[in-house]
Amino acid sequence: MTNPLLSDWTTPFKIAPFNKIGDADFAPAFDVALAEHQAEVTAIADNPEAPTFSNTVEALEAAGVALDKVLSVFFSVAGADSNPEREALQRDFSPKLAAHSAEISSNKALFDRIATVWGARDELDLTEEQQRVLMLTHRGFVRGGAALDGAEEARMKDIKSRLAVLGTEFTQNLLADEREWFMPLTEQDLEGLPNFVVDAMRAAGEEKGADGPVVTLSRSVIVPFLQFSPRRDLREIAFAAWAARGANGGKTDNRAIAAETLALREERAKLLGYDSFSDFKLETEMAKTPEAVRALLMAVWEPAKARAEADGAVLTDMMHGDGINGDLEPWDWRYYAEKRRKAEHDLDEAALKPYLQLERMIEASFACATRLFGLTFKELDVPLYHADCRAWEVTRDGSHVAVFIGDYFARGGKRSGAWCSAMRGQAKFPEVQGPVVINVCNFAKGDPALLSYDDARTLFHEFGHALHQMLSNVTYESVSGTSVARDFVELPSQLYEHWLEVPEVLAEFATHAETGEAMPQDMLEKVLGAANFDQGFATVEYVASALVDLAFHDGAAPADPMAKQAEVLAELGMPRAITMRHATPQFAHVFAGDGYSSGYYSYMWSEVMDADAFEAFEEAGSPFDAATAKALETHILSTGGTVEADALYERFRGRLPGVEALLKGRGLAA
Numbered sequence: 001m002t003n004p005l006l007s008d009w010t011t012p013f014k015i016a017p018f019n020k021i022g023d024a025d026f027a028p029a030f031d032v033a034l035a036e037h038q039a040e041v042t043a044i045a046d047n048p049e050a051p052t053f054s055n056t057v058e059a060l061e062a063a064g065v066a067l068d069k070v071l072s073v074f075f076s077v078a079g080a081d082s083n084p085e086r087e088a089l090q091r092d093f094s095p096k097l098a099a100h101s102a103e104i105s106s107n108k109a110l111f112d113r114i115a116t117v118w119g120a121r122d123e124l125d126l127t128e129e130q131q132r133v134l135m136l137t138h139r140g141f142v143r144g145g146a147a148l149d150g151a152e153e154a155r156m157k158d159i160k161s162r163l164a165v166l167g168t169e170f171t172q173n174l175l176a177d178e179r180e181w182f183m184p185l186t187e188q189d190l191e192g193l194p195n196f197v198v199d200a201m202r203a204a205g206e207e208k209g210a211d212g213p214v215v216t217l218s219r220s221v222i223v224p225f226l227q228f229s230p231r232r233d234l235r236e237i238a239f240a241a242w243a244a245r246g247a248n249g250g251k252t253d254n255r256a257i258a259a260e261t262l263a264l265r266e267e268r269a270k271l272l273g274y275d276s277f278s279d280f281k282l283e284t285e286m287a288k289t290p291e292a293v294r295a296l297l298m299a300v301w302e303p304a305k306a307r308a309e310a311d312g313a314v315l316t317d318m319m320h321g322d323g324i325n326g327d328l329e330p331w332d333w334r335y336y337a338e339k340r341r342k343a344e345h346d347l348d349e350a351a352l353k354p355y356l357q358l359e360r361m362i363e364a365s366f367a368c369a370t371r372l373f374g375l376t377f378k379e380l381d382v383p384l385y386h387a388d389c390r391a392w393e394v395t396r397d398g399s400h401v402a403v404f405i406g407d408y409f410a411r412g413g414k415r416s417g418a419w420c421s422a423m424r425g426q427a428k429f430p431e432v433q434g435p436v437v438i439n440v441c442n443f444a445k446g447d448p449a450l451l452s453y454d455d456a457r458t459l460f461h462e463f464g465h466a467l468h469q470m471l472s473n474v475t476y477e478s479v480s481g482t483s484v485a486r487d488f489v490e491l492p493s494q495l496y497e498h499w500l501e502v503p504e505v506l507a508e509f510a511t512h513a514e515t516g517e518a519m520p521q522d523m524l525e526k527v528l529g530a531a532n533f534d535q536g537f538a539t540v541e542y543v544a545s546a547l548v549d550l551a552f553h554d555g556a557a558p559a560d561p562m563a564k565q566a567e568v569l570a571e572l573g574m575p576r577a578i579t580m581r582h583a584t585p586q587f588a589h590v591f592a593g594d595g596y597s598s599g600y601y602s603y604m605w606s607e608v609m610d611a612d613a614f615e616a617f618e619e620a621g622s623p624f625d626a627a628t629a630k631a632l633e634t635h636i637l638s639t640g641g642t643v644e645a646d647a648l649y650e651r652f653r654g655r656l657p658g659v660e661a662l663l664k665g666r667g668l669a670a
């Protein structure tokens with residue numbers, strides 16, 4: 001019998017035949033598909049014919065079809081519906097895949113062919129997209145070290161493997177420190193804490209084998225504790241432990257790891273011919289240079305600091321009103337901010353929830369796409385990997401556009417968070433393939449299922465990513481959909497969140513589960529107003545972290561990262577009652593791996609764009625302005641990574657984004 005993962009899929013729209021695939025099919029299909037891709041790549045590298053775009057770059061694009069099929073199904077179920085068997089498979093596949101891609105990127109014969117095509121690029125009569133794919137392919141190999149020889153090549157290999165070890169150690173040390181510490185509380189210590197915090201601390205106590213409730217360093221426990229506990233002495237102890245993670249001395253101390261990591265990154269960048277690691281890292285991003293990143297962050301820093309200082313003065317007065325003299329400290333901020341929030345923006349979550357039915361919010365996200373892009377959605381009856389999954393065919397003017405799958409409910413076996421992925425990306429080469437796109441969320445089940453406002457925003461966010469995949473209209477899959485720079489990829493998703501806040505959308509779709517009535521106006525205003533609360537604090541703790549990250553990588557690596565951090569914060573005039581969102585010994589974004597190193601700024605970069613892009617609709621007079629929607633699709637949603645991100649944005653907006661809309665959106669504008 002043929003393995004269902006490797007056979008031709010004759011299902012509607014060639015969706016994977018989930019009802020025929022068993023866990024026992026994955027390992028044999030994986031081995032066959034991996035070997036097939038290896039053979040394809042070897043054949044391309046060893047081709048006796050002279051290298052051309054077609055027999056080298058396009059051939060690489062076309063290779064690995066079976067592997068893509070196997071992995072898209074496997075990673076879908078491994079992330080959203082795992083079990084011990086799938087976990088074991090993942091542990092088996094991961095190192096094999098890492099070795100496979102390392103083997104390809106260090107294949108000299110292959111790189112020589114790519115370099116030859118690259119050298120001849122001006123004589124090849126390539127389309128704009130082909131030139132781009134060639135450039136990205138070549139650049140990817142060069143950045144991986146394929147152009148290095150001899151001692152430099154060997155050194156690069158050593159650096160990479162040492163960095164991987166350091167990244168893992170950093171993460172494990174942080175986890176160990178977080179696990180190690182807890183603070184038992186007496187029944188008396190619980191006074192003033194809301195039930196949900198007490199429940200979480202009792203559960204944490206049981207987990208730690210303690211007699212009663214405990215405070216732990218998990219964000220979901222310590223942050224509510226700092227927000228709600230009136231016991232300043234206990235807040236101070238807990239905050240000190242939280243701030244010391246990764247810097248407690250001994251085996252789990254991360255400070256030396258941070259220093260070694262930064263030095264190796266600098267060396268790696270220099271081996272590749274860059275002045276600094278930031279120059280290396282930002283080359284592929286929309287920001288491109290450390291100067292551009294710093295300019296953005298500093299434009300936000302000053303107004304954010306001014307707001308935080310004004311807020312800090314209000315909170316200090318509240319504290320003095322409690323009879324506590326002296327300065328507001330970091331362990332005081334969240335407590336007094338929460339008191340202030342309650343006084344100014346009290347939003348009754350329990351009263352709000354019945355207005356946010358999952359079903360109605362899905363309808364709302366679809367309806368906005370209908371108004372903006374003319375898409376229509378029809379539910380499909382196809383077997384998927386779990387009974388909770390639903391699928392829709394997406395069409396426009398009667399033509400097929402994509403298949404959209406929604407897997408909305410939390411369950412054991414699904415990892416936390418929410419994400420969007422393409423089970424199949426859009427492409428026209430080697431043949432036309434329509435995208436199959438999935439949104440996975442972790443909403444609570446119910447009858448009807450009800451969302452929090454944050455949940456509803458997540459739904460719109462992930463659907464924005466889905467639109468980026470579904471409206472993609474490019475030739476090569478490697479540049480389709482969300483295959484764009486990291487600091488650009490959150491633009492479509494964060495932008496789509498704005499339509500949830502359009503009053504007419506909430507008025508139509510936020511209807512009460514029992515009465516069917518629209519959300520009352522004052523509740524709607526409270527929902528929208530709460531978003532700006534304490535943004536001075538949130539912006540300061542974030543921007544300070546992003547600026548320290550940049551300072552670490554933009555220039556010579558500091559021998560003492562903690563001293564460097566202190567120097568940067570002193571120069572900025574960091575408010576005393578606010579600390580970095582992630583201080584160096586805990587900064588997993590930057591030290592657990594390469595993902596966000598010299599890249600922590602990118603969340604805000606995307607926010608600058610989404611705020612500015614939504615203003616284009618407002619300037620045109622309507623959140624559903626047809627011409628602006630058309631421009632958004634033409635220049636941003638359909639183009640994937642075929643063009644540099646800044647050029648795409650300029651085509652859409654006629655200019656690059658400024659920070660004004662973001663400052664307004666966060667309530668920080670002067």
Ligand SMILES: [Zn+2]
Binds near residue numbers: 461465490493
């Ligand atoms: Zn996102």
